[in-house]
Each structure stands twice: as C-alpha cells, then as structure tokens.
Amino acid sequence: MPSRIHTLVVELIDVCNLNCAYCLRDEGALHGRPHALPVALLERTLRDLRSRTDRCNVVFTGGEPTLHPDFRGILRTVRDAGFRYSVITNGWTFSRSLPVFLEFRESLAAIAFSIDGATQADHDALRGRGSFERVMSAVAACREHDLRFRYKVTVDRNKAVRLAAFAALAKETGADRLELGPLFPTSSAAFDDVLSVVEQEAFLREVAFLRESDGVQISLAAGFIDRRPEPVCGPLLGEAINLDYRGRLALCTVLTGFRGQTGDRDIVADLHQTPLADGLVGIERLVDGRNQERLQAFSTADASPATVSLRLASPCLDCLCAFGKIDVAGFARVDRHAAIEDSDHFTISTAAVASGARGEGRSVRETRTGRVVDLNSTAGLLWNEIQSGRSVAEMVDALTRTFEVDEAQARRSVHGALIRLQSLALIRRDDGRERSLNVPDPTQKVNS
Numbered sequence: 001m002p003s004r005i006h007t008l009v010v011e012l013i014d015v016c017n018l019n020c021a022y023c024l025r026d027e028g029a030l031h032g033r034p035h036a037l038p039v040a041l042l043e044r045t046l047r048d049l050r051s052r053t054d055r056c057n058v059v060f061t062g063g064e065p066t067l068h069p070d071f072r073g074i075l076r077t078v079r080d081a082g083f084r085y086s087v088i089t090n091g092w093t094f095s096r097s098l099p100v101f102l103e104f105r106e107s108l109a110a111i112a113f114s115i116d117g118a119t120q121a122d123h124d125a126l127r128g129r130g131s132f133e134r135v136m137s138a139v140a141a142c143r144e145h146d147l148r149f150r151y152k153v154t155v156d157r158n159k160a161v162r163l164a165a166f167a168a169l170a171k172e173t174g175a176d177r178l179e180l181g182p183l184f185p186t187s188s189a190a191f192d193d194v195l196s197v198v199e200q201e202a203f204l205r206e207v208a209f210l211r212e213s214d215g216v217q218i219s220l221a222a223g224f225i226d227r228r229p230e231p232v233c234g235p236l237l238g239e240a241i242n243l244d245y246r247g248r249l250a251l252c253t254v255l256t257g258f259r260g261q262t263g264d265r266d267i268v269a270d271l272h273q274t275p276l277a278d279g280l281v282g283i284e285r286l287v288d289g290r291n292q293e294r295l296q297a298f299s300t301a302d303a304s305p306a307t308v309s310l311r312l313a314s315p316c317l318d319c320l321c322a323f324g325k326i327d328v329a330g331f332a333r334v335d336r337h338a339a340i341e342d343s344d345h346f347t348i349s350t351a352a353v354a355s356g357a358r359g360e361g362r363s364v365r366e367t368r369t370g371r372v373v374d375l376n377s378t379a380g381l382l383w384n385e386i387q388s389g390r391s392v393a394e395m396v397d398a399l400t401r402t403f404e405v406d407e408a409q410a411r412r413s414v415h416g417a418l419i420r421l422q423s424l425a426l427i428r429r430d431d432g433r434e435r436s437l438n439v440p441d442p443t444q445k446v447n448s
C-alpha cells in the first residue's frame with residue numbers, strides 16, 4: 001500500500017549564526033560544535049522513502065540549514081531522488097547559498113524567510129542588528145532570479161497585533177504567502193508572550209479578514225487553537241515525519257531538541273542503525289498513542305468545546321506537555337495575563353461601529369467585513385462604558401445600579417461579556433500594545 005507520507009522535515013544542522021531569544025532549539029546545540037546530517041544518510045533515507053511514495057516535499061530546517069557544509073550535495077540528493085525541497089532560513093548568508101538554489105531550482109518548492117517584524121527595528125529587536133537588511137537583500141535576489149519565496153512568522157502577543165503590517169510587507173515585496181505559526185514557550189517566563197484562547201480567537205478572525213480583503217495568501221501552521229480532538233497536523237495524520245541532524249527519526253520538528261526539555265520519547269530510531277521501515281513502525285505506534293491520549297483527554301475534560309483549556313485547545317501545546325518538553329505550570333501565567341482585573345480598561349476595535357440606541361437592541365457593525373453583531377443589554381451597556389473610558393470596576397458598578405443585581409453577579413456578567421467581545425475582535429484590552437490596522441477611528445462615527 002502506498003504511504004501517506006508526503007513531507008519529510010529534516011533538521012540539517014544544529015548550529016546557527018543568529019541567537020533569537022525565543023528559539024525553541026536547545027541553546028547548547030545552536031552555539032556549540034556543529035553536527036550536520038551526513039549526505040549519505042539522507043540519500044539512503046530518500047531512497048527508502050521513494051519506494052513508498054512518488055511525491056514528497058523535503059523541508060530543511062535547523063539550526064540554520066544553509067550552514068550545512070555540503071548544502072549543494074544535500075540539494076542534489078533531493079533532486080536525484082525526484083522529490084522537491086523547501087528551506088526555512090534566517091536569510092543571513094543567502095548570498096552564499098543563492099548559486100546552489102539556482103542550480104537546483106527545478107526541485108525547489110519554497111524558500112521561507114523567518115521574519116519577526118515588518119520593520120527593521122521590530123525584526124532586528126529579536127533577530128539581531130543587520131538581520132532585516134539581510135533578509136530584504138535575499139528577497140531582492142529572489143525577485144531578480146525569479147525564485148519563489150514566502151515569509152514565516154512565529155506569532156507572539158506583540159506580533160499578533162502587527163498582523164496587517166506583516167501582510168502588507170508580504171504584498172509589497174512579492175512574497176507568495178505569509179505562513180503563521182504560534183510561539184511555543186521555552187521557559188516559564190515565555191508563557192507571558194503566548195496568546196490566550198481569547199486572544200487567539202480574535203487573531204484568527206483578523207487572519208480570516210485579511211485573507212478575504214487583502215488577497216494575501218496566509219497559511220496557518222498547526223498549533224493555533226483547534227477544538228477538535230482529531231489530529232490536525234502532518235505528523236499525527238501520518239503524513240509527515242522528521243529526521244534530526246543526528247540521523248534520528250522523530251515524530252515532529254516542533255518537539256526535537258526543544259530547549260529545556262525533560263524527555264525524548266518523540267525519537268524512535270537512529271537511522272544509522274535502523275532501517276526506515278522499522279523506524280516507521282515506531283512512529284506509527286507513537287502517533288496512535290498520542291491520538292488516543294488526546295481523544296481520551298477530550299472525553300474526560302469536564303468542559304464544553306467553548307471553554308476547553310488553552311493546553312487542550314492548542315494541539316502543539318498539548319503535545320509539548322505530553323512529551324515532557326514544557327512545564328505545565330507555565331499555563332498559570334497565560335491565565336494571569338488573560339484574567340480581567342478591576343483596574344483594566346478596554347478600547348473598541350478601530351473597525352467596529354455601533355448602531356441603534358444605547359442599551360437594549362444595540363448592534364455593532366464591523367466596517368471591514370460588514371458583519372453585524374447584536375449586543376444584549378449587558379454588552380450594550382458595556383459598549384458605552386468602554387467608549388467613555390471606564391475601568392472594569394466602574395463597569396461592574398454601572399451594571400449593579402442599572403440592573404439592580406448584586407456585585408458578584410454583575411462582575412460575572414461583565415467578565416463574560418468582555419471575553420466574548422474580545423474573542424469577536426470587537427474590543428481589546430488597552431495595554432499599550434500598538435495596533436497596526438490602518439482604519440479610521442470609529443469612535444468618531446458612533447451613533448449615540
């Protein structure tokens with residue numbers, strides 16, 4: 001029976017020439033003595049894979065994959081196997097690898113440049129000085145030589161509010177798509193940058209909007225919230241496998257060599273010693289076990305699909321916990337930043353316009369999509385309070401007086417309505433994060 005595998009992700013080398021603070025790879029490996037995947041092992045693996053499938057995209061990552069000492073030999077191996085390849089790169093040494101890409105351009109599926117900002121200042125703040133300029137030079141070279149390229153963005157809470165700027169950069173510079181993946185926390189403190197469920201819901205709405213309105217191709221990697229218990233990613237669908245720089249077959253590139261990890265149950269075989277066929281049996285066992293665990297977790301979670309925890313809602317965070325890569329205690333930090341405090345303030349999204357009278361029967365129209373959301377009496381009242389710049393404590397007070405309910409009940413109603421309005425991307429917490437959506441201020445237009 002032909003295999004379902006259509007993607008082989010290869011961590012070509014462990015070292016890197018940059019030092020991004022959020023990087024998921026083990027720091028010792030990134031900046032230690034280089035270990036590169038032997039060309040001969042890749043050749044053998046691709047030959048074995050070829051006997052199972054005609055079509056495979058070999059995705060090179062790392063470390064920085066273009067630093068492999070025989071990058072040319074690596075790409076030749078893919079070409080000779082009749083497969084295609086993609087490369088995820090920081091672009092720093094692109095001018096050196098360009099001739100190799102040109103030589104094997106027939107087999108090239110995609111070059112993905114990782115970017116952390118749509119401006120030099122934002123990108124360089126995470127990737128180091130000079131980095132944005134290097135990526136932009138690489139992009140110019142791709143355009144000159146007609147090589148297709150895309151951008152890959154690891155989305156944290158700061159980058160999430162700059163989505164429109166990333167999309168604009170992709171459009172202006174001729175990228176064929178924007179690939180978005182969520183940040184995976186490599187330390188307890190890094191959980192502060194992870195989007196909560198509500199923030200992800202709002203973010204995914206912005207993605208949907210940009211896809212429709214801007215015509216920018218945007219793809220989402222596995223890992224954003226998805227409340228289905230069924231597998232949604234290549235590895236857990238049995239469609240993608242991972243080979244690390246040591247020649248070990250592993251479940252998924254997100255998991256291998258994860259910074260600060262405590263387990264490596266995701267690694268099933270050393271292909272120097274074990275035939276691919278035997279390794280694949282180990283992968284299948286791992287996949288079945290993980291999929292069962294996840295189904296089980298959903299069936300026993302005493303939560304409705306609307307309220308499942310961030311861990312369960314995010315397939316990759318769930319996997320990272322299950323394989324001992326991240327500390328579950330970190331989720332408390334996401335709960336803390338998502339919690340609504342009495343002193344919090346909110347602002348109305350720049351694309352939302354309320355219509356109708358104050359209070360009952362009010363609705364809100366999203367100017368960009370035309371979507372209309374009816375507000376119940378609580379949300380209608382809160383809308384006015386938010387516009388007037390009131391704190392959550394003041395909103396609770398207003399609700400207590402208007403509806404003659406006790407304070408605890410009013411607080412529950414206020415929190416519930418604020419969460420819903422946030423997840424609909426109609427309001428956002430006023431935490432000083434700069435927004436990049438370039439639309440007029442609706443507070444000037446609201447009917448009152």
Ligand SMILES: C[S@@+](CC[C@H](N)C(=O)[O-])C[C@H]1O[C@@H](n2cnc3c(N)ncnc32)[C@H](O)[C@@H]1O
Pocket residue numbers: 016022023024025061062063064065088089090113114152153154181182183184185186
């Ligand atoms: C590990 S890097 C290797 C390839 C290359 N060095 C680069 O940066 O493009 C592959 C991708 O992983 C992303 N990445 C790094 N750390 C991450 C993290 N903690 N969570 C999610 N993605 C991360 C990077 O932004 C990059 O797009």
Ligand code: SF4
Pocket residue numbers: 016017018019020023024025030062063064090
């Ligand atoms: S994200 Fe890529 S460029 Fe940055 S340190 Fe990690 S491997 Fe290097």
Ligand code: SF4
Pocket residue numbers: 222223233234235236251252253254255315316317319320
């Ligand atoms: S970490 Fe788990 S859920 Fe995420 S892509 Fe990898 S195998 Fe799939």
